[in-house]
Amino acid sequence: xxxxxIQISVEAESxxxxxxxxxxxxxxxxxxVDFLKAEEKQPFPKQPTELSLVFTDDExxxxxNAEWRDKDKATNVLSFPAYPLEPGGMPGPMLGDIVxxxxxxxxxxxxxxxxxxxxxxHLLVHGxxxxxxxxxxxxxxxxxxxxxxxxxxxxxxxSDPYAGQEPL
Numbered sequence: 001x002x003x004x005x006i007q008i009s010v011e012a013e014s015x016x017x018x019x020x021x022x023x024x025x026x027x028x029x030x031x032x033v034d035f036l037k038a039e040e041k042q043p044f045p046k047q048p049t050e051l052s053l054v055f056t057d058d059e060x061x062x063x064x065n066a067e068w069r070d071k072d073k074a075t076n077v078l079s080f081p082a083y084p085l086e087p088g089g090m091p092g093p094m095l096g097d098i099v100x101x102x103x104x105x106x107x108x109x110x111x112x113x114x115x116x117x118x119x120x121x122h123l124l125v126h127g128x129x130x131x132x133x134x135x136x137x138x139x140x141x142x143x144x145x146x147x148x149x150x151x152x153x154x155x156x157x158x159s160d161p162y163a164g165q166e167p168l
Contacts, residue, residue: 002048003033003037003044003045003048003049004026004029004030004033004048004049004050004051004095005048005049005050005051006022006025006026006029006051006053007050007051007052007053008021008022008025008053008055009052009053009054009055010055011054011055011056011057011060012055012056012057012060012102014057014102014103015055015102021053021055024117024120025053025124027156028121028124028125028156029051029124029128031152031155031156032124032125032128032129032152034155035148035151035152035155036132036148039151040087040088040148041088042087042088042132043088043089043090044090044091045090045091045092045093047093049091049092049093049094049095050082050093050094050095051095051096051097051098051128051131052096052097052098053097053098053100053124054097054098054099054100055100055102056099056100056101056102057101057102057103058074058101058102058103058104059074060099060101061074061075061078061099061100061101061104062074062075064078064099065078068080074101074103074104075101075104076100076101076104076105076108076123077098077099077100077101077123077124077126077127078097078098078099078127079096079097079098079099079127079128079130079131080096080097080098080099081095081096081130081131081133082094082095082096082097083096084133085131085132085133086133087132087133087134089132089133091131091132095131096131098124098127098128098131100120100123100124100127105119105120105123112161114161118158121153121156121158122149122153122158122161125149125152125153126145126149129145129148129149134148146162149161149162150162
Protein backbone atom coordinates (compact mmCIF):
# COMPACT_ATOMS: atom_id res chain seq x y z
CA UNK A 1 0.00 0.00 0.00
CA UNK A 2 1.32 3.41 -0.99
CA UNK A 3 1.47 5.80 1.95
CA UNK A 4 3.11 8.73 0.13
CA UNK A 5 1.84 10.82 -2.76
CA ILE A 6 5.17 12.17 -4.01
CA GLN A 7 5.10 15.33 -6.10
CA ILE A 8 8.34 16.20 -7.91
CA SER A 9 9.42 19.62 -9.12
CA VAL A 10 12.72 20.09 -10.96
CA GLU A 11 13.76 23.74 -10.87
CA ALA A 12 17.34 23.50 -12.12
CA GLU A 13 18.60 22.11 -15.42
CA SER A 14 21.44 20.13 -13.84
CA UNK A 15 19.07 17.51 -12.41
CA UNK A 16 17.88 14.45 -14.30
CA UNK A 17 14.27 14.18 -15.44
CA UNK A 18 11.27 14.28 -13.11
CA UNK A 19 10.53 10.67 -14.01
CA UNK A 20 14.03 9.49 -13.04
CA UNK A 21 13.96 11.49 -9.82
CA UNK A 22 10.53 10.08 -9.00
CA UNK A 23 11.73 6.48 -9.40
CA UNK A 24 14.86 7.17 -7.36
CA UNK A 25 13.04 9.09 -4.60
CA UNK A 26 10.25 6.52 -4.37
CA UNK A 27 12.77 3.72 -3.81
CA UNK A 28 14.55 5.66 -1.07
CA UNK A 29 11.44 6.97 0.67
CA UNK A 30 9.57 3.66 0.49
CA UNK A 31 12.49 2.09 2.36
CA UNK A 32 12.31 4.88 4.95
CA VAL A 33 8.54 4.41 5.33
CA ASP A 34 8.90 0.64 5.69
CA PHE A 35 11.57 1.11 8.34
CA LEU A 36 9.60 3.72 10.29
CA LYS A 37 6.46 1.57 10.23
CA ALA A 38 8.23 -1.62 11.30
CA GLU A 39 10.87 -0.33 13.70
CA GLU A 40 9.41 2.88 15.09
CA LYS A 41 5.70 1.96 14.84
CA GLN A 42 5.16 5.19 12.89
CA PRO A 43 1.47 5.50 11.93
CA PHE A 44 0.38 6.71 8.51
CA PRO A 45 -3.08 7.83 7.41
CA LYS A 46 -5.27 5.51 5.32
CA GLN A 47 -5.05 7.88 2.37
CA PRO A 48 -1.57 8.72 1.01
CA THR A 49 -0.01 11.81 2.55
CA GLU A 50 1.39 14.32 0.06
CA LEU A 51 5.13 14.97 -0.03
CA SER A 52 6.66 17.62 -2.27
CA LEU A 53 10.25 17.21 -3.45
CA VAL A 54 11.91 20.23 -5.04
CA PHE A 55 15.19 19.68 -6.85
CA THR A 56 16.85 23.06 -7.31
CA ASP A 57 20.20 24.84 -7.30
CA ASP A 58 22.36 26.70 -4.78
CA GLU A 59 21.00 30.15 -5.65
CA UNK A 60 17.37 29.14 -5.11
CA UNK A 61 18.04 27.27 -1.89
CA UNK A 62 20.13 30.20 -0.63
CA UNK A 63 17.12 32.50 -1.13
CA UNK A 64 14.80 30.04 0.63
CA ASN A 65 17.28 29.58 3.48
CA ALA A 66 17.59 33.36 3.88
CA GLU A 67 13.84 33.92 3.84
CA TRP A 68 12.78 31.09 6.15
CA ARG A 69 15.81 30.53 8.38
CA ASP A 70 17.64 33.90 8.27
CA LYS A 71 20.72 32.12 6.91
CA ASP A 72 21.87 33.79 3.70
CA LYS A 73 23.82 30.84 2.33
CA ALA A 74 23.26 27.74 0.27
CA THR A 75 22.69 24.44 2.05
CA ASN A 76 22.20 20.85 0.93
CA VAL A 77 18.63 20.12 2.06
CA LEU A 78 15.77 22.00 3.68
CA SER A 79 12.61 20.44 5.11
CA PHE A 80 9.34 22.23 5.71
CA PRO A 81 6.68 20.21 7.53
CA ALA A 82 3.12 21.03 6.46
CA TYR A 83 2.05 20.65 10.10
CA PRO A 84 4.11 20.32 13.28
CA LEU A 85 4.64 16.63 13.95
CA GLU A 86 6.27 14.85 16.85
CA PRO A 87 8.06 11.56 16.20
CA GLY A 88 5.39 8.85 16.24
CA GLY A 89 2.58 11.31 15.51
CA MET A 90 0.04 10.78 12.72
CA PRO A 91 0.82 12.80 9.59
CA GLY A 92 -1.97 14.79 8.00
CA PRO A 93 -2.98 14.83 4.33
CA MET A 94 0.14 16.86 3.53
CA LEU A 95 3.48 15.85 5.02
CA GLY A 96 5.54 18.77 3.74
CA ASP A 97 8.32 19.83 1.39
CA ILE A 98 11.92 18.78 0.96
CA VAL A 99 14.17 21.07 -1.10
CA UNK A 100 17.58 19.87 -2.32
CA UNK A 101 20.35 21.89 -4.01
CA UNK A 102 22.33 20.15 -6.75
CA UNK A 103 25.67 21.99 -6.49
CA UNK A 104 25.96 21.60 -2.72
CA UNK A 105 25.14 17.90 -2.91
CA UNK A 106 27.79 17.47 -5.62
CA UNK A 107 30.46 19.37 -3.62
CA UNK A 108 29.73 17.45 -0.45
CA UNK A 109 29.74 14.10 -2.22
CA UNK A 110 33.20 14.88 -3.64
CA UNK A 111 34.48 16.07 -0.25
CA UNK A 112 33.09 12.95 1.45
CA UNK A 113 34.41 10.70 -1.35
CA UNK A 114 30.92 9.29 -1.90
CA UNK A 115 28.89 8.91 -5.02
CA UNK A 116 26.38 11.65 -5.77
CA UNK A 117 23.56 9.07 -5.61
CA UNK A 118 24.63 7.78 -2.17
CA UNK A 119 24.84 11.30 -0.75
CA UNK A 120 21.50 12.27 -2.30
CA UNK A 121 19.97 9.14 -0.75
CA HIS A 122 21.26 10.18 2.67
CA LEU A 123 19.93 13.73 2.29
CA LEU A 124 16.48 12.50 1.21
CA VAL A 125 16.31 10.28 4.30
CA HIS A 126 17.59 13.13 6.49
CA GLY A 127 15.04 15.60 5.13
CA UNK A 128 12.26 13.03 5.39
CA UNK A 129 12.98 12.39 9.08
CA UNK A 130 12.80 16.14 9.76
CA UNK A 131 9.21 16.10 8.47
CA UNK A 132 8.37 13.57 11.20
CA UNK A 133 9.72 15.81 13.95
CA UNK A 134 13.21 14.38 14.26
CA UNK A 135 15.99 16.93 14.69
CA UNK A 136 19.63 17.33 15.65
CA UNK A 137 19.63 20.49 17.75
CA UNK A 138 21.21 18.79 20.75
CA UNK A 139 23.38 15.70 21.20
CA UNK A 140 20.55 13.44 22.34
CA UNK A 141 18.32 14.37 19.39
CA UNK A 142 21.25 14.10 16.99
CA UNK A 143 22.13 10.62 18.21
CA UNK A 144 18.55 9.47 17.76
CA UNK A 145 18.14 10.99 14.29
CA UNK A 146 21.55 9.87 13.04
CA UNK A 147 20.87 6.37 14.36
CA UNK A 148 17.62 6.21 12.39
CA UNK A 149 19.33 7.54 9.26
CA UNK A 150 22.11 4.98 9.56
CA UNK A 151 19.67 2.10 9.99
CA UNK A 152 17.49 3.21 7.06
CA UNK A 153 20.55 3.67 4.84
CA UNK A 154 21.77 0.19 5.83
CA UNK A 155 18.44 -1.19 4.51
CA UNK A 156 19.37 0.48 1.22
CA UNK A 157 22.85 -1.06 1.26
CA UNK A 158 24.70 2.12 2.26
CA SER A 159 27.29 2.48 4.99
CA ASP A 160 27.01 4.69 8.09
CA PRO A 161 27.49 8.29 6.91
CA TYR A 162 28.40 9.35 10.45
CA ALA A 163 31.03 6.70 11.18
CA GLY A 164 33.85 8.20 13.22
CA GLN A 165 32.06 11.53 13.79
CA GLU A 166 30.56 13.13 16.86
CA PRO A 167 26.76 13.70 16.56
CA LEU A 168 25.91 16.99 14.83
